[in-house]
Amino acid sequence: MKITDIKCFEVAAPLITPFKTALRTVEKIQNIGVYVYTDEGEIGIGEAAPTAVITGETRKSIVHAIERYIKPAIIGLEIEEIAFIMERLDQCIYKNTSAKAAVDMAIYDLFAKRYNAPLYKVLGGYRKELVTDITISANDAQTMVNDSLKAVKRGYQILKVKVGKDPESDAERVIAIRKAVGPDIQIRVDANQGWSPKQAVRIIRKLEDANVNIELVEQPVHYADLEGMHYVTAHTETNILADESVFSAKDALKVIQMRACDCINIKLMKTGGIYQAQKISHIAEANGIACMIGCMLETKISVSAAAHFAASQKNITLVDLDGPSLCLKDPISGGPTFESQWIRMSEDPGLGFSIES
Numbered sequence: 001m002k003i004t005d006i007k008c009f010e011v012a013a014p015l016i017t018p019f020k021t022a023l024r025t026v027e028k029i030q031n032i033g034v035y036v037y038t039d040e041g042e043i044g045i046g047e048a049a050p051t052a053v054i055t056g057e058t059r060k061s062i063v064h065a066i067e068r069y070i071k072p073a074i075i076g077l078e079i080e081e082i083a084f085i086m087e088r089l090d091q092c093i094y095k096n097t098s099a100k101a102a103v104d105m106a107i108y109d110l111f112a113k114r115y116n117a118p119l120y121k122v123l124g125g126y127r128k129e130l131v132t133d134i135t136i137s138a139n140d141a142q143t144m145v146n147d148s149l150k151a152v153k154r155g156y157q158i159l160k161v162k163v164g165k166d167p168e169s170d171a172e173r174v175i176a177i178r179k180a181v182g183p184d185i186q187i188r189v190d191a192n193q194g195w196s197p198k199q200a201v202r203i204i205r206k207l208e209d210a211n212v213n214i215e216l217v218e219q220p221v222h223y224a225d226l227e228g229m230h231y232v233t234a235h236t237e238t239n240i241l242a243d244e245s246v247f248s249a250k251d252a253l254k255v256i257q258m259r260a261c262d263c264i265n266i267k268l269m270k271t272g273g274i275y276q277a278q279k280i281s282h283i284a285e286a287n288g289i290a291c292m293i294g295c296m297l298e299t300k301i302s303v304s305a306a307a308h309f310a311a312s313q314k315n316i317t318l319v320d321l322d323g324p325s326l327c328l329k330d331p332i333s334g335g336p337t338f339e340s341q342w343i344r345m346s347e348d349p350g351l352g353f354s355i356e357s
């Protein structure tokens with residue numbers, strides 16, 4: 001089955017509430033979708049999220065990377081020769097990882113359809129269900145408490161609490177949420193690089209001393225400050241998860257060698273897709289480091305690709321695939337089902353969507 005064409009389209013989805021982190025505030029999702037066409041009439045689908053503050057990409061840069069660099073590099077290649085396609089995809093342009101991820105997942109969609117199997121089974125088929133957390137945006141304490149109670153009412157048992165915008169009062173916000181939701185709800189905290197290493201140690205120790213029982217703290221300090229990540233990991237009991245510090249397999253090796261974290265957040269938008277994401281998962285597994293599968297502000301299209309990947313990997317034990325839960329409606333039907341915290345894989349071939357284009 002040969003690749004004959006690639007086309008980009010707009011993916012828009014309103015959010016239930018504005019998404020606020022230490023890095024940005026977003027009112028609605030405006031992503032780029034991708035169709036990959038073949039000579040046998042099969043079409044693969046993918047999605048890229050323009051997260052300029054993390055990957056450096058915009059909607060324009062994604063479309064340009066795909067049309068000017070990726071498309072000429074892979075047109076005419078055989079879907080069955082996926083490792084060769086992925087080498088071309090990786091080499092045709094530096095970085096631009098979300099543009100690459102959209103095309104990578106569309107090719108994996110076609111690859112699994114070629115063998116008439118759901119993608120998670122083609123990739124290894126380790127599990128059929130995932131439990132995701134849901135993000136609580138960074139706001140004042142009362143708003144975050146209210147949002148947390150609403151999330152629990154919707155059936156979520158794991159909260160990913162965004163902090164890092166106002167370090168001096170972050171611990172109080174998290175303590176207020178713990179008091180409101182009780183001891184049985186899992187709380188993970190994401191500072192999105194908002195703390196200095198010393199601030200991070202002070203805040204995390206405060207939470208430890210108050211017995212808040214935080215599962216992990218994600219990316220406490222600046223992505224490039226690996227010494228700072230090591231300092232926080234070494235001076236606190238709580239697990240530290242590297243997110244923005246790890247895009248590639250090389251980055252994963254470095255944080256592991258430097259003991260700069262206890263676990264790693266893999267996102268297809270950072271790795272450039274499933275092919276490169278597998279390398280990080282395997283390196284981490286070989287070093288006894290658990291991984292999270294995460295997402296940016298993405299709809300059901302690309303979050304489904306991440307779910308297929310996560311379901312295939314034994315080492316992905318933490319799930320932050322709440323993109324569809326944050327949207328008012330899905331832009332596509334079919335694929336895995338997202339029902340409150342449960343993500344259940346479908347047995348339809350590929351990613352599982354019925355594509356009319």
Ligand SMILES: C[C@H](N)C(=O)N[C@@H](CCC(=O)O)C(=O)O
Pocket residue numbers: 021023024051134135160190192243294295296297298320321322323
């Ligand atoms: C949406 C997801 N729960 C999440 O928080 N992802 C990122 C931030 C993504 C963004 O700004 O779009 C993360 O830092 O983990």
Ligand SMILES: [Mg+2]
Pocket residue numbers: 190192218219243244265
């Ligand atoms: Mg994060």
